[in-house]
Amino acid sequence: MNIEEGLLKGEKRACARLITMLENNDQGAIDIIKKLYKHTGRAYVIGVTGPPGSGKSTLTDRLTKELRKKNKKVGIIAIDPTSPFTGGAILGDRIRMKDLSLDKGVFIRSMGTRGSLGGMSKATWGAIKVLDIYGADYIFIETVGVGQSEIDIVKIAHTVLMVMVPNLGDDIQAIKAGIMEIADVFAINKADLGGANKTQLEIEMNLDLNEKKDYRPSIVQVSASKNENIDKVIKKLSEHRKYLDETGEMIERRKRNAKLEVIRLVEEELMDLIMNKALEEDMLEILSEQIISRDIDPYSAKDNILKLIKK
Amino acid sequence: MNIEEGLLKGEKRACARLITMLENNDQGAIDIIKKLYKHTGRAYVIGVTGPPGSGKSTLTDRLTKELRKKNKKVGIIAIDPTSPFTGGAILGDRIRMKDLSLDKGVFIRSMGTRGSLGGMSKATWGAIKVLDIYGADYIFIETVGVGQSEIDIVKIAHTVLMVMVPNLGDDIQAIKAGIMEIADVFAINKADLGGANKTQLEIEMNLDLNEKKDYRPSIVQVSASKNENIDKVIKKLSEHRKYLDETGEMIERRKRNAKLEVIRLVEEELMDLIMNKALEEDMLEILSEQIISRDIDPYSAKDNILKLIKK
Numbered sequence: 115m116n117i118e119e120g121l122l123k124g125e126k127r128a129c130a131r132l133i134t135m136l137e138n139n140d141q142g143a144i145d146i147i148k149k150l151y152k153h154t155g156r157a158y159v160i161g162v163t164g165p166p167g168s169g170k171s172t173l174t175d176r177l178t179k180e181l182r183k184k185n186k187k188v189g190i191i192a193i194d195p196t197s198p199f200t201g202g203a204i205l206g207d208r209i210r211m212k213d214l215s216l217d218k219g220v221f222i223r224s225m226g227t228r229g230s231l232g233g234m235s236k237a238t239w240g241a242i243k244v245l246d247i248y249g250a251d252y253i254f255i256e257t258v259g260v261g262q263s264e265i266d267i268v269k270i271a272h273t274v275l276m277v278m279v280p281n282l283g284d285d286i287q288a289i290k291a292g293i294m295e296i297a298d299v300f301a302i303n304k305a306d307l308g309g310a311n312k313t314q315l316e317i318e319m320n321l322d323l324n325e326k327k328d329y330r331p332s333i334v335q336v337s338a339s340k341n342e343n344i345d346k347v348i349k350k351l352s353e354h355r356k357y358l359d360e361t362g363e364m365i366e367r368r369k370r371n372a373k374l375e376v377i378r379l380v381e382e383e384l385m386d387l388i389m390n391k392a393l394e395e396d397m398l399e400i401l402s403e404q405i406i407s408r409d410i411d412p413y414s415a416k417d418n419i420l421k422l423i424k425k
Numbered sequence: 426m427n428i429e430e431g432l433l434k435g436e437k438r439a440c441a442r443l444i445t446m447l448e449n450n451d452q453g454a455i456d457i458i459k460k461l462y463k464h465t466g467r468a469y470v471i472g473v474t475g476p477p478g479s480g481k482s483t484l485t486d487r488l489t490k491e492l493r494k495k496n497k498k499v500g501i502i503a504i505d506p507t508s509p510f511t512g513g514a515i516l517g518d519r520i521r522m523k524d525l526s527l528d529k530g531v532f533i534r535s536m537g538t539r540g541s542l543g544g545m546s547k548a549t550w551g552a553i554k555v556l557d558i559y560g561a562d563y564i565f566i567e568t569v570g571v572g573q574s575e576i577d578i579v580k581i582a583h584t585v586l587m588v589m590v591p592n593l594g595d596d597i598q599a600i601k602a603g604i605m606e607i608a609d610v611f612a613i614n615k616a617d618l619g620g621a622n623k624t625q626l627e628i629e630m631n632l633d634l635n636e637k638k639d640y641r642p643s644i645v646q647v648s649a650s651k652n653e654n655i656d657k658v659i660k661k662l663s664e665h666r667k668y669l670d671e672t673g674e675m676i677e678r679r680k681r682n683a684k685l686e687v688i689r690l691v692e693e694e695l696m697d698l699i700m701n702k703a704l705e706e707d708m709l710e711i712l713s714e715q716i717i718s719r720d721i722d723p724y725s726a727k728d729n730i731l732k733l734i735k736k
Contacts, residue, residue, distance in 0.1 A: 144724050151722035239723075365717065372716035372723060373709050379727035380699060384734075385692055398684050405683040406676065411462035412550075412683060413455050416690035423695075 118146055122153065124187070124249045129221050132244050136237040137225070147243050154246040155368075157189070158355055161271030162256040163296075168277040169303045173338040173347070174254045175211045178220055180344045181252055189245030189253040190222045191238060221245060236382055239270065239375050269374045272367055273298045273354045275347070276331075278317065280309030294320055297331050299350045305335035306342065329357055392419055429457055433464065435498070435560045440532050447551040448536070458554050465557040466679075468500070469666055472582030473567040474607075479588040480614045484649040484658070485565045486522045489531055491655045492563055500556030500564040501533045502549060532556060547693055550686050553581065580685045583678055584609045584665045586658070587642075589628065591620030605631055608642050610661045616646035617653065640668055703730055 120128030135143035162170050171192065178188045214220045225238055238255070245253050255271055276297035300317055302310045314333050321330060332350045336343040358364035392398045397419065404410040410418075431439030446454035473481050482503065489499045525531045536549055549566070556564050566582055587608035611628055613621045625644050632641060643661045647654040669675035703709045708730065715721040721729075 148722045148724050152719045155717070155719060368717045369713040372713040372726075375723045376709065376712060376716070376726045376730065377696075377700065379723060380730050381692070381696055383727065383731060384695055384699070385688075388691060388695070389688065398687065401687060402680040402683040405687070406466070406679045408463045408466060411459045412686045412690060413459050415683075415687045416694065419687065419691050420694060 118150065121146075121150065121244065121247050124218075126218065126221050126248075129189075129244055129248045130223070133223055133225075133237070133241045136240040136244070139237075143240065147240060147247075150247050151243070154243050157242070157246040157250045157253045159242060159253045159255065159270065159272045160351060161274045162254050162277060163274065164277035164303075165279070168279045169338050170256050170277045173277055173301060173303055173336065173344075174256050175214055176338045176341060176344045177254070177347060178214055178252075179211070180348055182217065182219060185219075186251040187219045187249050188221075189242075189248065189250035190220070190256060191241055191245070191253065192222070192224045192256045193238065221248060221250065236378065239378070242270065270371060272358060272364065273351055275299050275301060275351065278302045278313055279304050280307065280313045298329065298354045299347070300331055300333040301347050302333065302335045303338050306337040306340055310335045328361070329354070329363075388419065388423055391422065395422070397422065429461065432457075432461065432555065432558050435529075437529065437532050437559075440500075440555055440559045441534070443555050444534055444536075444548070444552045447548040447555070450548075454551065458551060458558075461558050462554070465554050468553070468557040468561045468564045469584070470553060470564045470566065470582045471662060472585045473565050473588060474585065475588035475614075476590070479590045480649050481567050481588045484588055484612060484614055484647065484655075485567050486525055487649045487652060487655045488565070488658060489525055489563075490522070491659055493528065493530060496530075497562040498530045498560050499532075500553075500559065500561035501531070501567060502552055502556070502564065503533070503535045503567045504549065532559060532561065547689065550581065550689070581682060583669060583675065584662055586610050586612060586662065589613045589624055590615050591618060591624045609640065609665045610658070611642055611644040612658050613644065613646045614649055617648040617651055621646045639672070640665070640674075699730065699734055702733065706733070708733065 117128045117132055121132060132143055132146060162174050164170055174190060178190065181188050215222055223241065225241060242253055242255070274296050276294070276299070278300055280302065294317075302313050302317075304310075314335065317333055332353065334343060334346045334350050336347055338344070355364075358367065389398075401410065401415040401418065405412055405415055428439045428443055432443060443454055443457060473485050475481055485501055489501065492499050526533055534552065536552060553564055553566070585607050587605075587610070589611055591613065605628075613624050613628075615621075625646065628644055643664065645654060645657045645661050647658055649655070666675075669678065700709075712721065712726040712729065716723055716726055
């Protein structure tokens with residue numbers, strides 16, 4: 115199979131192969147994306163985040179089904195926390211709707227965060243381009259957990275959908291405050307279980323405190339498992355997209371994302387160069403021994419490595 | 426106040442001032458730490474992690490009180506998810522036990538993850554040295570959330586204490602799997618609420634699957650809010666520390682941490698240099714515009730910046 119042709123024809127197998135190549139840090143994948151880069155820029159990228167247990171993947175699956183009714187092509191990338199030792203994506207076996215994965219117009223992929231600085235790996239940025247070339251109208255980037263990766267999502271998405279649930283404890287409330295600001299649309303999921311109005315009020319109050327933002331995020335109560343109000347979420351996402359387009363904010367976000375990606379790429383390449391150099395000369399090993407025996411401090415060790423590079 | 430002298434005398438004010446300087450990226454702070462670096466290496470660093478709502482800070486506070494009975498000095502650093510926009514630590518106002526903060530032998534500090542690659546900032550690494558010089562026998566690094574920062578904790582701690590709670594949902598179970606491997610001691614908190622035996626069994630089963638590890642993590646059921654079994658957690662931590670010391674693993678961990686810190690320091694300094702250079706020449710701005718108009722792809726943009734640096 116020719117991957118380039120396959121991808122331009124919208125074949126899922128080509129997508130899968132190219133993303134695997136990206137994960138293996140295969141330069142061939144980069145070459146293909148470089149060549150096809152002019153075919154990107156069409157997809158609308160939505161980051162889906164929120165606390166554990168809020169039902170992000172179920173909601174994403176429902177949104178996808180709804181979009182398929184309108185004949186939209188959809189890509190889903192689920193970011194999984196990667197084990198620091200095995201390096202594997204642990205949620206690769208997460209159960210998604212079976213009929214979605216059989217659908218020619220839906221591409222789903224779990225990706226680990228291995229080798230990533232801040233949770234969003236080079237391969238993920240690449241995969242978004244792959245899905246864009248594949249012809250996805252919508253790309254969902256779905257995160258797991260709460261923390262850095264939620265904040266990183268803002269760096270890659272056009273719109274951030276924050277999935278909340280009623281009756282979160284205090285600890286989650288505190289976390290929520292930190293990631294609250296990155297949301298463009300709030301979906302209060304599991305609204306059928308009660309308590310959603312209270313959660314909505316809390317979010318509204320939080321938004322009142324944050325008057326700086328030009329766009330006031332909208333809030334939708336939804337039940338993904340009961341398939342209720344899914345269309346309303348899509349409507350709110352579309353409204354935000356329209357706002358981005360009409361105000362020029364979309365161009366700003368695209369520029370910001372492009373800058374961040376270039377910075378990240380520079381960083382990764384430089385660190386590879388340095389680490390190879392430092393390892394080659396056994397320098398890291400020697401320095402780390404000197405550090406723990408207190409013969410040198412880490413800051414001076416850093417200066418030594420930087421001197422080596424300048425040579 | 427002379428910060429150096431104050432710190433060597435174990436004054437909390439000196440700690441606080443120096444850490445603030447670190448957060449402000451003040452070179453003066455680095456100079457002081459470099460000078461006093463030979464006074465580090467005594468503290469035992471414990472990473473405290475686990476899902477939101479597991480009661481990490483309550484348990485840390487209880488452990489601290491227990492250690493104070495034995496006249497041990499304790500430092501606590503609470504890592505907070507930082508807002509991507511305001512840059513502030515959002516949990517700075519988290520309520521800790523009041524009597525702890527009045528205790529001369531306990532230093533507590535909330536730190537954001539701003540400017541950090543992967544959630545653990547340069548300032549945090551520095552703060553650990555400050556607390557070590559201050560004379561802390563134990564330093565607790567407490568994280569919020571689940572994800573990258575939990576995995577990063579392994580890079581800084583000697584022992585990782587994983588705080589679990591009974592009756593976690595499926596989503597949390599999945600996350601748990603990813604961070605499970607980094608634990609040295611498991612504390613099942615809120616054991617008084619029931620369900621702890623089932624959780625213990627689940628953890629045991631998970632550990633059975635992970636036979637590679639030389640050290641089988643121990644599991645303690647505890648109730649931080651009822652102050653039950655706190656001494657047992659301390660005992661298990663001490664056992665792990667003894668294992669590290671006796672097997673030479675402690676030296677390995679110290680070396681690994683030293684390497685990671687040096688790499689991080691090199692990375693941060695290089696990126697600062699590059700970004701200043703690229704910003705100076707307006708290069709990032711121009712490249713990002715070319716990227717979104719598809720005149721250049723991000724990979725070629727990265728090569729352009731690297732060429733600039735080599736000049």
